[in-house]
Amino acid sequence: MVVDLIDVTPFLTWLFGPGWTEGFLFHTLPLSVFLLVMLGGLVWLVRAIRAKEGLTSPTVGVWISVTLTAAILVLLIGLTVWKSLPAETTASISAKFVQPLGWLLGNQWYAGAAYQWLKTAIGATGLVFATALLILALRRGPREAFVVTGQSLGDTVLDVLRMSPRRVAALALLAVKESIRRRVVVVFALFILLLLFAGWYLDPQSVDPARLYLDFVLTATTYLVLLLALFISALSLPADIKNRTLYTIVTKPVRTSEIILGRILGFLTVATVLLVAMGGISYLFVLRGLAHEHELTADLLQPAEGTKAEKDAKQIALRGATSRVHHHRHKVTITPDASGAGIVERETQPEQGHVHPIKVRTEGNQTAYEIGREQGMLLARVPVYGKLSFRDRTGQPTEKGISVGDEWTYRSYIEGGTLAAAVWSFEGLRSEDFPEHLPVELSIEIFRTYKGNIEKGILGSLSVRNPKTGKKVEVRFFEGKEFVIDVQQIPRRLSTPDGKTVDLFKDMVDEGKLEVWLQCAEPMQYFGVAQGDLYLRARDASFFLNFVKGYVGIWLQTAIVIALGVLFSTFLSAPVAVLATLGAIFGGFFSDFMYRLATGKTYGGGPFESIIRLVTQANVTSELEPGLRTNVAKTLDQIVEFGMRLLASVLPDFSRFNFAEFVASGFNIPGDTLMAYTCRTLGFVIPIFVAAYLCLKNREVAQ
Amino acid sequence: MQSDVIIETRNLTKVYRDFWGRKKVHALKALDLEVRRGEIFGLLGPNGSGKTTTIKLILGLLFPTAGQALVFDRDASDVSKNERIGYLPEESYLYKFLNAEETLDFYGRLFDIPRAVRRQRVADLIEMVGLNWAKRRQLKEYSKGMTRRIGLAQALINDPELIVLDEPTSGLDPMGTREMKDLILKLREEGKTVLMCSHLLADVQDVCDRIAILYQGELKEMGRVDSLLKVRDVTEIRASGLSAVAQEEIRQAIERHQGQVLSLDNPVTTLEDLFVNIIRESEEHPGRRVRGVSQK
Numbered sequence: 001m002v003v004d005l006i007d008v009t010p011f012l013t014w015l016f017g018p019g020w021t022e023g024f025l026f027h028t029l030p031l032s033v034f035l036l037v038m039l040g041g042l043v044w045l046v047r048a049i050r051a052k053e054g055l056t057s058p059t060v061g062v063w064i065s066v067t068l069t070a071a072i073l074v075l076l077i078g079l080t081v082w083k084s085l086p087a088e089t090t091a092s093i094s095a096k097f098v099q100p101l102g103w104l105l106g107n108q109w110y111a112g113a114a115y116q117w118l119k120t121a122i123g124a125t126g127l128v129f130a131t132a133l134l135i136l137a138l139r140r141g142p143r144e145a146f147v148v149t150g151q152s153l154g155d156t157v158l159d160v161l162r163m164s165p166r167r168v169a170a171l172a173l174l175a176v177k178e179s180i181r182r183r184v185v186v187v188f189a190l191f192i193l194l195l196l197f198a199g200w201y202l203d204p205q206s207v208d209p210a211r212l213y214l215d216f217v218l219t220a221t222t223y224l225v226l227l228l229a230l231f232i233s234a235l236s237l238p239a240d241i242k243n244r245t246l247y248t249i250v251t252k253p254v255r256t257s258e259i260i261l262g263r264i265l266g267f268l269t270v271a272t273v274l275l276v277a278m279g280g281i282s283y284l285f286v287l288r289g290l291a292h293e294h295e296l297t298a299d300l301l302q303p304a305e306g307t308k309a310e311k312d313a314k315q316i317a318l319r320g321a322t323s324r325v326h327h328h329r330h331k332v333t334i335t336p337d338a339s340g341a342g343i344v345e346r347e348t349q350p351e352q353g354h355v356h357p358i359k360v361r362t363e364g365n366q367t368a369y370e371i372g373r374e375q376g377m378l379l380a381r382v383p384v385y386g387k388l389s390f391r392d393r394t395g396q397p398t399e400k401g402i403s404v405g406d407e408w409t410y411r412s413y414i415e416g417g418t419l420a421a422a423v424w425s426f427e428g429l430r431s432e433d434f435p436e437h438l439p440v441e442l443s444i445e446i447f448r449t450y451k452g453n454i455e456k457g458i459l460g461s462l463s464v465r466n467p468k469t470g471k472k473v474e475v476r477f478f479e480g481k482e483f484v485i486d487v488q489q490i491p492r493r494l495s496t497p498d499g500k501t502v503d504l505f506k507d508m509v510d511e512g513k514l515e516v517w518l519q520c521a522e523p524m525q526y527f528g529v530a531q532g533d534l535y536l537r538a539r540d541a542s543f544f545l546n547f548v549k550g551y552v553g554i555w556l557q558t559a560i561v562i563a564l565g566v567l568f569s570t571f572l573s574a575p576v577a578v579l580a581t582l583g584a585i586f587g588g589f590f591s592d593f594m595y596r597l598a599t600g601k602t603y604g605g606g607p608f609e610s611i612i613r614l615v616t617q618a619n620v621t622s623e624l625e626p627g628l629r630t631n632v633a634k635t636l637d638q639i640v641e642f643g644m645r646l647l648a649s650v651l652p653d654f655s656r657f658n659f660a661e662f663v664a665s666g667f668n669i670p671g672d673t674l675m676a677y678t679c680r681t682l683g684f685v686i687p688i689f690v691a692a693y694l695c696l697k698n699r700e701v702a703q
Numbered sequence: 704m705q706s707d708v709i710i711e712t713r714n715l716t717k718v719y720r721d722f723w724g725r726k727k728v729h730a731l732k733a734l735d736l737e738v739r740r741g742e743i744f745g746l747l748g749p750n751g752s753g754k755t756t757t758i759k760l761i762l763g764l765l766f767p768t769a770g771q772a773l774v775f776d777r778d779a780s781d782v783s784k785n786e787r788i789g790y791l792p793e794e795s796y797l798y799k800f801l802n803a804e805e806t807l808d809f810y811g812r813l814f815d816i817p818r819a820v821r822r823q824r825v826a827d828l829i830e831m832v833g834l835n836w837a838k839r840r841q842l843k844e845y846s847k848g849m850t851r852r853i854g855l856a857q858a859l860i861n862d863p864e865l866i867v868l869d870e871p872t873s874g875l876d877p878m879g880t881r882e883m884k885d886l887i888l889k890l891r892e893e894g895k896t897v898l899m900c901s902h903l904l905a906d907v908q909d910v911c912d913r914i915a916i917l918y919q920g921e922l923k924e925m926g927r928v929d930s931l932l933k934v935r936d937v938t939e940i941r942a943s944g945l946s947a948v949a950q951e952e953i954r955q956a957i958e959r960h961q962g963q964v965l966s967l968d969n970p971v972t973t974l975e976d977l978f979v980n981i982i983r984e985s986e987e988h989p990g991r992r993v994r995g996v997s998q999k
Binding site for chain 1: 719759762763764765766777778780781782783785786788790792794795796797798800801809810812813814815857861
């Protein structure tokens with residue numbers, strides 16, 4: 001379970017690129033030594049600096065400034081020269097440069113997040129330094145600017161390293177007390193109230209009530225906690241400055257870094273406690289809201305039609321449906337076993353995404369049916385995804401299927417009754433993972449060119465193919481339905497049309513590789529598919545853990561919001577800080593859209609071009625008339641787009657931190673995704689912390 | 704060996720600017736000050752003369768426009784100097800949702816004082832400022848005088864060498880004022896240095912060793928209180944048990960020596976002394992006080 005939660009392998013791949021396993025550093029011994037040396041060095045450095053008193057001297061300040069300036073100049077000149085070199089030269093140089101590191105870090109270390117992070121950190125430091133130097137040079141002259149900038153950079157490092165845990169804890173505790181005083185509990189009461197009345201507007205007849213319930217509790221929790229985090233973090237510091245309580249804090253030996261960190265940690269504690277409480281209650285709410293049992297009595301069952309011989313042998317199946325509970329009933333088929341004496345224990349037919357186990361008890365002439373509690377409602381499926389490719393109607397490989405004119409280009413379509421197919425190639429399949437059969441789940445979209453029998457689905461077929469030998473076996477025909485997850489099972493033993501049986505893993509899987517083909521069987525009808533639409537359901541993870549992971553996602557978002565709130569409150573007044581944080585959150589939610597807009601991936605151009613289109617009532621896809629007006633608009637747009645691109649790359653992309661969709665639709669949140677986003681959160685919080693530190697440090701508290 | 708100069712300001716200047724960087728107020732003009740170990744130094748001046756600005760610059764709450772403020776030979780922007788400073792702001796800016804014990808404990812933590820020491824010191828200080836009966840009450844329920852006392856207690860939590868008091872007696876009743884002044888004198892006896900600012904001249908006169916008088920941001924006068932206030936060409940004679948005849952004789956004697964009699968009268972006590980005496984008397988003999996109350 002722990003291994004599932006923290007899956008190290010994909011995480012390291014994310015961090016150091018796919019080739020990390022080949023790096024010398026990642027063998028157990030060198031890695032332990034490396035980590036120990038790093039840790040020891042860090043401890044030594046911190047202790048050495050904490051033992052020393054005083055601030056950065058002017059001499060050291062000058063040294064820092066000179067070194068940094070030189071580094072920036074070398075980097076800038078180097079980059080300029082690099083870009084002007086011919087491609088072959090740069091390739092050979094980079095090969096020379098990359099290979100020795102490849103021995104240590106794996107051959108694709110530059111593709112990993114660690115390198116990107118390092119690059120960003122160096123860039124950000126350089127930018128901050130250059131900006132500070134420029135501003136100070138304009139205000140106090142270049143000589144003093146050099147000394148002061150270097151000194152304050154040195155002081156920043158000293159300040160952070162000299163933080164006292166006791167002071168940080170005291171300030172965090174104060175933040176907690178302040179939040180309690182601001183009646184955080186009200187938010188919790190509001191949440192309970194929301195749950196109490198939730199029954200009124202959660203549609204009980206929904207196809208997937210689990211999804212509805214989970215979606216509701218996760219969304220409600222996210223918005224409430226994020227709003228709360230926003231207010232408590234953005235209002236605190238301005239209130240302290242206004243009440244001048246900050247005077248009595250900063251005249252104690254309290255470092256600016258401690259004030260910022262204490263606050264972030266304190267508010268995070270409040271949010272954590274609140275999230276745990278809300279999560280616990282939500283979990284019970286979902287469990288209780290979905291729990292139900294049906295009844296099945298003999299009079300609800302009818303014998304199915306059968307031959308006379310079967311009737312005599314009492315081998316007729318009984319068909320019917322359970323009692324109606326929670327606005328649905330399950331169809332049941334009860335088949336007597338071969339002897340006719342007992343009855344096979346079975347499950348009900350699925351309805352609203354779940355089944356119930358049936359137990360049959362026969363005492364003399366009386367038969368009693370016991371229907372158990374719902375099963376399979378709350379899931380955490382662990383899907384194995386394949387790579388999707390297409391075959392056109394003549395069976396030739398093609399990059400994409402057919403477009404049916406859908407604006408949303410997520411799915412691509414295959415034509416029915418032809419050789420067109422969607423092919424998913426899977427890798428790394430092991431027979432011991434699938435002892436009985438290969439469970440395949442698919443959800444497709446159907447595009448009908450004629451109505452046909454609308455009650456019935458469109459027929460499709462599923463086949464498997466050995467990618468090496470090219471041997472292809474049809475598994476089964478099925479009725480394709482929309483908007484539901486269709487569960488198909490590929491048995492271990494398959495029968496070919498010529499009457500032979502083949503073993504799935506022996507004959508069809510080659511070195512763990514297998515292709516699954518989907519074809520539409522009805523002419524003039526189309527199946528729409530995307531890569532994520534068909535997957536192998538390897539196993540189920542614990543739903544509870546998945547639920548917890550969903551809340552961890554909310555927690556990560558909260559951490560960013562709190563950090564942002566504290567940052568803005570260091571230099572803005574309370575209402576403005578709230579608005580700025582809110583703006584950053586909204587911007588973050590739409591940063592994806594902003595990026596697409598800024599890079600010209602949306603129709604209609606930037607704001608100025610759009611205005612022209614609005615006024616002239618031009619279609620978003622039509623070309624604008626060339627001329628001065630269009631040129632001016634496009635140039636202005638380019639300036640705006642540059643700003644938007646900058647903003648979009650700086651703002652946290654909240655929409656991607658939202659794991660609610662995973663939990664609600666019953667998919668396991670992959671451990672490495674969670675780790676990656678934890679790192680991402682740190683990647684946001686650390687620079688925000690530094691920015692907040694610099695803002696507060698250089699602010700006159702008493703003005 | 705530590706130097707005897709605790710606070711030193713060199714050419715300390717502060718100009719307040721508005722949002723656009725335009726000059727608004729020239730709050731402090733090139734101040735040079737020195738506060739030495741073990742003395743009570745008073746900053747004196749009318750409202751808006753730059754007293755509080757000076758104190759804020761010395762504490763690092765404001766940054767100087769020019770010049771430098773050094774405390775314990777360290778720049779005012781160095782937070783480590785705060786280890787040895789206690790500061791009582793003009794009004795006690797404390798967290799209203801904490802009670803007295805929590806407040807002192809919180810500030811104690813900010814000085815990184817270990818738990819056991821902290822607990823002892825918190826108890827001692829609450830005892831000293833006489834708030835034992837109210838130590839569990841939230842500060843929002845405190846009267847102004849009580850807030851002031853707890854403010855003073857938080858300023859002393861680290862047993863500081865330098866105590867900075869901004870209008871220490873403002874908002875206090877006469878008894879409180881007297882107690883505050885006694886306490887300041889007691890702090891000096893303990894060898895601590897006190898920097899205070901006030902516009903209540905009587906308070907400054909009673910406790911300060913040296914004063915600086917500021918007006919419109921400029922230093923107008925600085926020196927020892929006794930030497931500044933000594934009026935050299937006037938002689939004061941105080942005596943008791945003199946008859947009217949004897950008084951007349953003295954008057955004639957003065958005139959004989961070409962002196963000029965300015966006043967010869969029964970002295971009047973200060974209102975503060977009267978008030979303090981009455982209160983002390985009442986505490987000793989509770990009940991209705993007859994003498995001095997006018998009879999209708």
